[in-house]
Every structure is written in structure tokens, then in C-alpha cells.
Amino acid sequence: MMFLYPFNQKNGSPYPSQKAFESVLQKESIGHFGFNASNLCWHGGVHVSHNNAPWLKDESPLQAIADGVVVACRISDTYQHSTFEGQTLDYSSDFCLIQHTVANPKQSEETFTFYALYMHLAPLCSPHREVSEHPRYRLRTSQSAKMVEVTGESVSLDKGTIIEATNEEIIKQNGYGFKPFTVIRTSSGQWEEKTVWLAVEKDDPPSDIRRRFLGDAEQYQALLHDNKAWIEPDLWQPPRSLKRGSRVKALSLEPVRCGDYLMHAYKLLDSEETVWFVTGKYESSSSFFDTYADSYQLPNWLLTKVIARTRTEGLSGRSDPKNNTQGELEAGAVAFHLPKDTLLRFDKTQDCSLQKLNGKMRLMARCQLDPTTPVKNSSGQLAREVWVCVEDEFIEVVQADAVPLNSLHCFGTRSSLVISAGDAIGYLGRYDVANAEENKPPVTVRHQVHFELLSNEKPPQFFIDMYLGEADKENPYFVLADNSGCDGFLDLDEPSPFFQQLSAHTGKQGTSGFDILRNLVDWDSEKTVIAQHESEWAVKSSEKAFLPKLVEKVNKPRFTALIEHEKERIDNMIWLPEVSKLGLSNNVWNWWPIHYVESTDDVNDVYLVIMDEDISIEDFAQQTYHSKDKTVIDHILRTNPHLKRSFHQIVAGMPMVVSPYTYSHSGEADALSFADKLMTEFLTLNDEQKAWYGKNSALVNHTALMLPPSESGGIGWNDVVVGSTAAIASYQIIHDSFNNRLEQFAQFMDEANKELQYVDKANLKSHPKYKAYRQELKLLEQDLKGIFKQYWKPSYLKELQVPSINELFNVGNRQLYRTADFAESFRAINAAKVFKGAMKTSRMLGLAGDTAFLLGARNNIMNMWDSCDTNTLTEDCEKAFIKNGTSLVVNYQVGTSIMTYAVSLAPSSMGLSLVIGIGGTMLWGYYGGELTDSIGDVVEYMVFDLTIEDVKNKIKEFL
Known part of the structure; x- marks a missing residue:
């Protein structure tokens, strides 16, 4: 069983260590475990209050420390009230009791049952959470709202405003969806019980469908097929039909939204008329409400x-x-x-x-x-x-x-009111304190919860080791069962044997009542005590013998009034006699309620891991953070919501986000979004392809980044430059030299593409610009291969290594990327599109067996050749086939691994003109070896570049 702390830090993240959590407990001076110096009584729990964790009043809840069941509770819709010297004191008698059962990890049939008590919880009344008909929310930022649907007066709702949803439907306007809410509570009291309209969703950018019907030319665009157009941007008006080949030119008029569609204006070049085309569609909306509101349930x-x-x-x-x-x-x-x-x-x-x-x-x-x-x-x-x-x-x-509400419930030991570790239990309730001292106000307002662990049986050793950790030899656990009938009060004149033994355990000198008080007053003096004692929730005030003795000893009217006030509250707090079905006795065992946490290692940034093996979440936690603690497991689940799509199974090839679990990192949101996009593409693969991608993800992703998107048209050199630069920038290596060389080539190819895009295939080979392109390409290949030979080695990953997760680099071929670098690299390109290409490559390459692979390779190349018919430089597709086909055969004969095939096929499967030159050759040149590269070059040269004149010249030279 995994254990959590009873509450988290203000930012919602778990405390990084037991020491950090206990330092918070230390800030409260009243209600320490073992001995409460404020009333000189035995104390079985600890107080969490507005003094040490004020965010628990309303912002964040106390939480369940482990899986269990709620076995008893008392929840009210108002505070209890008492009166002292004319002053009204509010206090909460509400509680929740959770039963936990732990099995001995070495002997599963041995179990131990204990209970967690959360006492003085806030009741369900204002200013706390209340029972409501519809879900409630709290604004975490100030927000503009409309008073009448979406066209009324605008008002500003302050941060912290509580609103309640209604049954009204969402109304769309100007790209936003608006929904009405009832204002429940504001800091100023303004607008309460009024209905306001808030933007809850925002339309995603529309899909661009222009490439479906518009073909590019230098001075105009032509319709690829018959298409509808409108004289005005109004789809309700009848359209006109334009014929295929009609020439149009885009105008600078603002696009207009019409329903779920976006329309752009164009000029018909033949008639000078202005028409409007449907150019995009709004197909989905994103939640906008989550950006400024939190659940208040x-x-x-x-x-x-x-x-x-x-x-x-x-x-x-x-x-x-x-x-x-x-x-x-x-x-x-x-x-x-x-x-x-x-x-x-x-x-x-x-x-x-x-x-x-x-x-x-x-x-x-x-x-x-x-x-x-x-x-x-x-x-x-x-x-x-x-x-x-x-x-x-x-x-x-x-x-x-x-x-x-307003009654005590006991569900019994077989309760089905299940609760999981980390589930919200409640919030700090009021517990005002009366004071009889001179020169002090009669009432002090407090918010607190008493947290206590108790059991009917003595905790067994396996549980002590599991929850409290193995005892320190110099400071062993002290197990003490009270057989003296101690009523829980430290009588300074006649201290009971129970308190004498507690004091002796501290190792400090003195046996008098005042000595014992001094020895027990430290906040952690009883941290190693496991004691059986009468519960403070077991007997009424009339059975507490020390109360009348105190009244008689002090003999002051004001103190007597205080004791009478406290007796009334004690009687209202008692609950143990009413849960007899649980079998708890009045004498219960208590121990230090904060569990021992093994040391863990946290990371200092946000990373994306591409898994190379199937692994459990627990083992992933151990590898990453050196811990299987429930806190770490929950963090992994929270930062990897896409695990729900794989039924919480981690498999090879899947993206995983790694981020600090002890604090919130600003880069998490981008990492989660990026991982979700990768997961969407990953799930399109079959099991074999997923495993292949897991082993070769870095190579495939790098290659995909080198390639222009297949639907971009033309050569797309700018995309090549951006993609290639992204691959390098993400590792902060050789960015400048690589980028400059590709930019030079891109500039040359922009010019070449303009001249060659309308040249017939028959005349392409003899065109001077094409010959210049061939020469420039060879120079580029040589330069880039040199760069990659120098830098593209596994050692470059060490630049990204994090000391606390070094082992991630030592597990197979697992790859780890800093998502901050990815975000920087991908700012100019569509990351989802790039990685979709990478996943597509995996689908083509994820084939089993030598024969299947060879046949698949041939089919891929044939498909590539067919798909290249629409490319500008179609001859390159044939060259890619010859060069790759030759190299594949050679590599197969010499037993080259699937990685080499992947390098050679990854680019060609994309079907683009320069995939060999930029994508395949430079990677293959490093991984595949020089021999197959040279053979491919020779065959390619003989088929495409060797002319009759060249042969004659060579013969003449030979002769």
C-alpha cells in the first residue's frame, strides 16, 4: 500500500520530503502529537490550522493518505455554537473516519486495520462549499461577463467569485461559446444571485481547404475543378458555379465567418468580378472555461x-x-x-x-x-x-x-463507500477558542483540523517498518500501553505513571510535574512513541475526573465558567460510542501520523521520453525518480493523461512526459500538449510498428524533420531548412553551421525551382539549371555528411543528461528530449504534421522477417515512384528508386540491419525529390557505411548521368 501526506503544498504538488512536511507542522504551536501543552493533555493526533497551512481553509482540501473506505462520518449544514462571557463561538464537530487495511508484503494473509480521523471539518455551509443543484466553480482570475445573454452590459467578476452552472445551452458568437451561470458569492457582494454569461469555449482555427481547389501559378491561381462561389460572403445566398481552370487572384479583404465556415475574397481575372470562396471550416472547439475557473464542488x-x-x-x-x-x-x-x-x-x-x-x-x-x-x-x-x-x-x-446531513453515520467495517489515496476529504473548519486569562480577549478565532491515526490492535512490526520506517538504533520506537487508568491529564502535582514513562523516553532529566512538562513540550518529543491510551473522543465530560479537580484547585469564577463551556463542547464532540459496529474500544493505539518516505530523486526540467520497451508505471517511476511512492505514481499519471488512451499501459514507442514532482514547472502544459499529439499518431500503428518505432524513434523523427510535408507542393525548400534546423536546434548542437549551409542551398533551389517547374520531363535533363542543381546537390551532400559524421553520434545525447535520471539513457535506445528546446525548434513548423510523417515511416518500415522486409521495401519504392508523378523534378524519383534499390540489395546481402534500411527508406517513403540528398544520404552515409553509398552512386550515375558521349570520351582516353 502506498501512503500520502494528509495535504499538499499550496501549489497543489506533494511535499518533496518528510522533513519538508514536518517543518510545516512545526509552525503550529497548539496540538502536537503525544502531548498538547495548551491543555496539559495526552494528544493522539496533530493539528493542521490556518497558522501552518492556511490554503486548506478553502483553496485545497485535506486528502486521503491511502486507499480505504469511509466507515463513519458526521457532516452538518451549519456550525455548532457555544457562548462564553456573552461571546458566541463557532466550532465544528464534523468528522470523517476512514478505514485502511494493510497486508504484510512478506506474508499476505497477515493484515492490519487502522483508521484515519479528520476531525473539525468545515460543514457544508457558507462561506464554505455547500450542497448545490448544479456544479459550482471559482474564478481564479477576474473575468468579464455579460448580464443579458451575449449582447448585454459587460461586468467584471472579481478573482475568487463563486458561480453555479445552469441548464441553459451554449450560445455561439464571434468564435466563442457563451453559457449562463448564477453568481453565488463575490468579495464585494455585488451581482450575487444574478445570471451572467461567460465565454466557456473558443473555436479552434479553421481547417484550410484552399489547396483542394486552387492550384498555384506565378501571377494567379487556377481552379483545379468546378467550384461554387458567392457574390457576397453569405452562404444563405444562392452560389454561382465557376469552371475548372478559371483564373483568380486573392484580395486583401478581411475573411468573413459564416456559420461554421470561413470565406475569402478573390478577383476573377477574366471579368474583374469579386467572388467569395469557402476556404476553411471550424470543426472543433477548445475549452476556454478551464483557463480561468476551477471546480468548487x-x-x-x-x-x-x-x-x-x-x-x-x-x-x-x-x-x-x-x-x-x-x-x-x-x-x-x-x-x-x-x-x-x-x-x-x-x-x-x-x-x-x-x-x-x-x-x-x-x-x-x-x-x-x-x-x-x-x-x-x-x-x-x-x-x-x-x-x-x-x-x-x-x-x-x-x-x-x-x-x-446533521446526523452521525456508521457504515460498518464492510462499508462500500470507497475512497482512494489522494481523494479530497474536506477543509479546515472553525474551532474558536475561549480564553480565561486576564488581559486577553475572551475568544480567539481558529480554523483547524485534528488529524489522527488509531487502531484497536497494537501495530505489528511489518506495519511499523512500512509506515514509520525502520527504527534508528540510537532512538528506537517506544511502545507504551497505559494500564494505570490515566485520564489523559498531566497533573503537575501528581503526574501519572503514563506521563512519567513518556518523559523518561525523551532521555531528559527530572521527574516532577514541571520537569515532565518541560520534557514533553517540544513539538516532536513523542515522535517515536506508539501508545495505547483512552481516546479523547470516547467518554463524556462527566466521566473525566480531572475537570472537577481543576475547578476546585483554581477556584476562580472565570475559570469555572470556562470549564463549564468546555464540558458542553466535549460532549458534542464525542463519537466513539456511536460507532460500536466498528468494534473500537475506548482505549486505542496512536502513533506519529506522518509516514516515512524513502529518498527520491527529482528532475529539474520537463522532458519527453520515447519509450523503447513495455514497462509498468511503477517500474517507470523507479527508473525515473528512484521511487515507487504513491506521490510519484500520481504525478506520472497527472502529467501523462494520454495514458488513459492505452489503459494505463506503457508500451514501446509511446511518448512519456517527465517533469519535477515536487513543484509545478511552467513547461508542463506544452509538454502535455506535445505528448498528446504524438500519442494520437502513435495509436494509428499496429503492435509491431509501435515496437519498431520505440527502438528507432530518434532516427525516424530526425528524418521526418529533414523533409518538407508531402502536401506542400513543389520542392518546399523552406520547409526543409526549417525542419532540418529544428532537428539540430532541439539539441543545441551545430545550429549555426548547419543552418547557414542549408540556407545557401535553399536560396539556390528557390531560384532553380522557379525555372524548372514548367520544364517538360523530356527537356529537363539538358536544362543548364538542372545540371547546376545536380552539382550543387553533390556539394551539399558532402558538406552535410561531414557535419553529421562529426556530431551525430550517441554521445551528443549526453548534452541533455540530467544527473537524477541518468539511467534513462542506459535502457536500450530510449530517447529523451528537453521539451523547452522542442518548443523553440517547432515554433515555425507544424509539429503534429512532422511527427505524423515519422509515424507514417514507421508503418512502412515496421515489417517482420527478412523476406517481408525486402518485399515491403520494393513495394514502398514502387509506390514512391508512382506518387512522384506530380512532383516537379520527377526524374529524382526514378533516381531515388535506382539508388535505394541497389543499396538495399547490397545491404541485404551483407546482412545490414533494419536500421540501415530504415535510413534509406525513411526519406523515399515520403516521395519527395531531394529526400536522398538531404534526408537519406547524409544519415545513411553515417549509419550505412561508405560501400553501399558508393555502389548506389555508381548505379545512379550509370543510369541517369552517363551519356553516349561520356562513354566515347572514356574509350578515347583509355585508347
Whole structure:
């Protein structure tokens, strides 16, 4: 079982170490574990308050420290009130008790059950979260809103404003989708209970479809086929039809949006008329709401009776679970596939449990299906009740009823109110403190939660080692069972044996009451104590013998009034007698509630890893951070949401984001977006192709970056330059020399392309510019091969190495990239398009067996030759075929590996004129060897460049 701290840092990230977390506890002077100096009493937990973690009041919740079930709770819709000297004090008696069961890792049949108590939680009332009909949100930045639909007066809502969703539909206007919300609470009180309209989504850029019907020329564009055009940018008007070949020229008028389409103005060159074409389509929208608003909902465990809607298509509906040999519940067999938006009903307090599914424990519930949307299996059987995974990624809650308020609930040890490590539990509640000292105000306002771990049985050694860590020889754990009947109060005149033993354990001198007080006052003095003692939540004030003794000893009216006030609150706090179904006695075991964390290594930047093997998330965590701690696992899942698309399986070729887990890094968002795009393309491959890509991702990606996009038309030298520069800039190596050489070549080819694009194939070879191009290309090849021989070696990866994750470079061929460099490199190109080309190459090359590979290579080259018919320099395609074909045969005969074939085929499969010169030759020249390169050059020269005159001249020279 993995354990977490009971809360995170203000920024939401876990604390980097046990020391860092405990330093926060130290900032609170009241309520230390073992002994509370403020009331001289035994204290089984620790206080978390506004003094040491103020963000827990409303911004971030306390969280479950491990998987478990809620077995008891008391939740109210208002604070309790007490009165002292005419002052009203608010306090919370609300609590949540979670049962955790841990198995001995060396002997699974041995288990230990303990409980985590969160006392004084904030009730469900203003100014906290409340039960609401619809989801609520909090603005994290000030936001402009409309008062009447999307055309009314604009108002500004302050940061922190609470709003509630409505059932109204989204209205589209000017590229945004607007939705109405009810204002619940603002800092100024203005606009409360009013309806405002906020932008919740933004249209993505439209797809550009001009290349589908417009062909480029130097001075104009011509229609590739008959096409519709409009006199005005209004699709509701009847269009006119323009014939194929009609000449048009783009005008500088602003494009106009019409519904989901974008229209541009063009001039008809034959008639000088202005017409409008549909040039793009808005096909999708992105959430805009998430950029300025956060959920302001109740913790999920409070919502018990739920109506939800499935988020995904084909979500499995399963049969009843069964127990496996490890005592875990295994999810049942798939019985139905539920369509997207299927309505489900389930009760968390009834049939709900954690079940193992694909190697991972998942929250499952027995759900009733809405009869108005029938679901049938292949046999026509109608689904009535099925087990469904009801985690947030699979379902969307439509309506939910909270646990009944203002009463104590005990669900028993077999509770099905499942909770997972990291789930929100609640927030700091008010616990105002009365004061009887002179010259001090009678009331101090506090926000706090008492966090405590307790058990009925003495913690076994395996649990102590697991939770607290192995004991220090110089400071061993001190196990103390109170048999003296101590009531929990340190009587300074007559200290009980229990407190005397606690004091002796500190190793400090003195046996008097004041000596003991001095010895126990340090915040961590009892950190190694595991003690059995009467719980402060077990008996009413009338049974606490020390209270009347104190009144008699002090004998002051104000102090007597204070004790009477406290007795009333003690009686309202007691809960242990009301949860008898749990079998807890009044005397419980307590220990230091903060778990021991093994040392971990964090990274200092954001990286993208292309995996070269199938591996579990836990093993990936161990390799990357040297830890399998739940905190690290959760961080990996959070920063790799695309894992949901692979059912949380890491496979070879998959992108993974690696980022600091101890703090939030600004580069994470870009990394997640980039990884998601790669994952989309990765999922188009079959299993064999995925594995091949995992082994050869760096090579394929580099080659793809060297190539212009196939749909760009023409030679596309600018794309070559940008792509090649990106490949180098991403590693911060030889950027300038490589870039300058390619820019020189690009300038030459821009000129050559303009002259050669209209030259017939029959006349191409004799054209002077073409001969100049051939010579320039050979010079470029020589220069680039020299550069790459020098720099493109595995050692260049060391430039990116991070000390804490060095082993990532020592696992097969795994590649790791700094995403910041990628972002810089790709700013001028479409990264998704480039890597789509890389994935396409993998599909072509991911073939098994020598015979299959050779046949596939031949087919790829033939397809390349056919696809080159529309290219400007079509002869290059034939040359690529001859050169690659020859080299492939030679390489095959000498046993060259698939990597060499990949280098030679990766460019040619793209079907572009200079793929050999820029993509294949320079990479192949390094990886494939000089011999096959030379043979390919000779054959190419003999087929294409050797003329009769050359032969005659050679014969003459020989003779």
C-alpha cells in the first residue's frame, strides 16, 4: 500500500520530503502529537490550522493518505455554537473516519486495520462549499461577463467569485461559446444571485481547404475543378458555379465567418468580378472555461446517490466481481458495451468497491441503466444492472445527493463507500477558542483540523517498518500501553505513571510535574512513541475526573465558567460510542501520523521520453525518480493523461512526459500538449510498428524533420531548412553551421525551382539549371555528411543528461528530449504534421522477417515512384528508386540491419525529390557505411548521368 501526506503544498504538488512536511507542522504551536501543552493533555493526533497551512481553509482540501473506505462520518449544514462571557463561538464537530487495511508484503494473509480521523471539518455551509443543484466553480482570475445573454452590459467578476452552472445551452458568437451561470458569492457582494454569461469555449482555427481547389501559378491561381462561389460572403445566398481552370487572384479583404465556415475574397481575372470562396471550416472547439475557473464542488465521497452519464463510447458493462487468490476483487467479464451518454444510477453506500482491472485497482459500482435508453448485447439481451468503472475519466455526474446531513453515520467495517489515496476529504473548519486569562480577549478565532491515526490492535512490526520506517538504533520506537487508568491529564502535582514513562523516553532529566512538562513540550518529543491510551473522543465530560479537580484547585469564577463551556463542547464532540459496529474500544493505539518516505530523486526540467520497451508505471517511476511512492505514481499519471488512451499501459514507442514532482514547472502544459499529439499518431500503428518505432524513434523523427510535408507542393525548400534546423536546434548542437549551409542551398533551389517547374520531363535533363542543381546537390551532400559524421553520434545525447535520471539513457535506445528546446525548434513548423510523417515511416518500415522486409521495401519504392508523378523534378524519383534499390540489395546481402534500411527508406517513403540528398544520404552515409553509398552512386550515375558521349570520351582516353 502506498501512503500520502494528509495535504499538499499550496501549489497543489506533494511535499518533496518528510522533513519538508514536518517543518510545516512545526509552525503550529497548539496540538502536537503525544502531548498538547495548551491543555496539559495526552494528544493522539496533530493539528493542521490556518497558522501552518492556511490554503486548506478553502483553496485545497485535506486528502486521503491511502486507499480505504469511509466507515463513519458526521457532516452538518451549519456550525455548532457555544457562548462564553456573552461571546458566541463557532466550532465544528464534523468528522470523517476512514478505514485502511494493510497486508504484510512478506506474508499476505497477515493484515492490519487502522483508521484515519479528520476531525473539525468545515460543514457544508457558507462561506464554505455547500450542497448545490448544479456544479459550482471559482474564478481564479477576474473575468468579464455579460448580464443579458451575449449582447448585454459587460461586468467584471472579481478573482475568487463563486458561480453555479445552469441548464441553459451554449450560445455561439464571434468564435466563442457563451453559457449562463448564477453568481453565488463575490468579495464585494455585488451581482450575487444574478445570471451572467461567460465565454466557456473558443473555436479552434479553421481547417484550410484552399489547396483542394486552387492550384498555384506565378501571377494567379487556377481552379483545379468546378467550384461554387458567392457574390457576397453569405452562404444563405444562392452560389454561382465557376469552371475548372478559371483564373483568380486573392484580395486583401478581411475573411468573413459564416456559420461554421470561413470565406475569402478573390478577383476573377477574366471579368474583374469579386467572388467569395469557402476556404476553411471550424470543426472543433477548445475549452476556454478551464483557463480561468476551477471546480468548487463537494468532495466526491459526500455524494452517495449518483446519476451519471458515460463519457466514452463502448464503456464496458461487466458481470459480478470474483475474489482472486490474493483476496482482491477481480472485475467480472465484459457483458455489454455502453454507448456514450448512457445514463447510470448507483449508490456508493451500497454496491461499490475497488476491483482489479487490467492490473490496476479501479472504482467499480453496480449501476442501474435508464430504461429509456436500452442497451443490448450481441444476443439481444437487455442490460438492467451492470458493474461499471465510475471514475471521473469515464463518467460525468449529472445529479448527486449528499450523505444525509446533521446526523452521525456508521457504515460498518464492510462499508462500500470507497475512497482512494489522494481523494479530497474536506477543509479546515472553525474551532474558536475561549480564553480565561486576564488581559486577553475572551475568544480567539481558529480554523483547524485534528488529524489522527488509531487502531484497536497494537501495530505489528511489518506495519511499523512500512509506515514509520525502520527504527534508528540510537532512538528506537517506544511502545507504551497505559494500564494505570490515566485520564489523559498531566497533573503537575501528581503526574501519572503514563506521563512519567513518556518523559523518561525523551532521555531528559527530572521527574516532577514541571520537569515532565518541560520534557514533553517540544513539538516532536513523542515522535517515536506508539501508545495505547483512552481516546479523547470516547467518554463524556462527566466521566473525566480531572475537570472537577481543576475547578476546585483554581477556584476562580472565570475559570469555572470556562470549564463549564468546555464540558458542553466535549460532549458534542464525542463519537466513539456511536460507532460500536466498528468494534473500537475506548482505549486505542496512536502513533506519529506522518509516514516515512524513502529518498527520491527529482528532475529539474520537463522532458519527453520515447519509450523503447513495455514497462509498468511503477517500474517507470523507479527508473525515473528512484521511487515507487504513491506521490510519484500520481504525478506520472497527472502529467501523462494520454495514458488513459492505452489503459494505463506503457508500451514501446509511446511518448512519456517527465517533469519535477515536487513543484509545478511552467513547461508542463506544452509538454502535455506535445505528448498528446504524438500519442494520437502513435495509436494509428499496429503492435509491431509501435515496437519498431520505440527502438528507432530518434532516427525516424530526425528524418521526418529533414523533409518538407508531402502536401506542400513543389520542392518546399523552406520547409526543409526549417525542419532540418529544428532537428539540430532541439539539441543545441551545430545550429549555426548547419543552418547557414542549408540556407545557401535553399536560396539556390528557390531560384532553380522557379525555372524548372514548367520544364517538360523530356527537356529537363539538358536544362543548364538542372545540371547546376545536380552539382550543387553533390556539394551539399558532402558538406552535410561531414557535419553529421562529426556530431551525430550517441554521445551528443549526453548534452541533455540530467544527473537524477541518468539511467534513462542506459535502457536500450530510449530517447529523451528537453521539451523547452522542442518548443523553440517547432515554433515555425507544424509539429503534429512532422511527427505524423515519422509515424507514417514507421508503418512502412515496421515489417517482420527478412523476406517481408525486402518485399515491403520494393513495394514502398514502387509506390514512391508512382506518387512522384506530380512532383516537379520527377526524374529524382526514378533516381531515388535506382539508388535505394541497389543499396538495399547490397545491404541485404551483407546482412545490414533494419536500421540501415530504415535510413534509406525513411526519406523515399515520403516521395519527395531531394529526400536522398538531404534526408537519406547524409544519415545513411553515417549509419550505412561508405560501400553501399558508393555502389548506389555508381548505379545512379550509370543510369541517369552517363551519356553516349561520356562513354566515347572514356574509350578515347583509355585508347
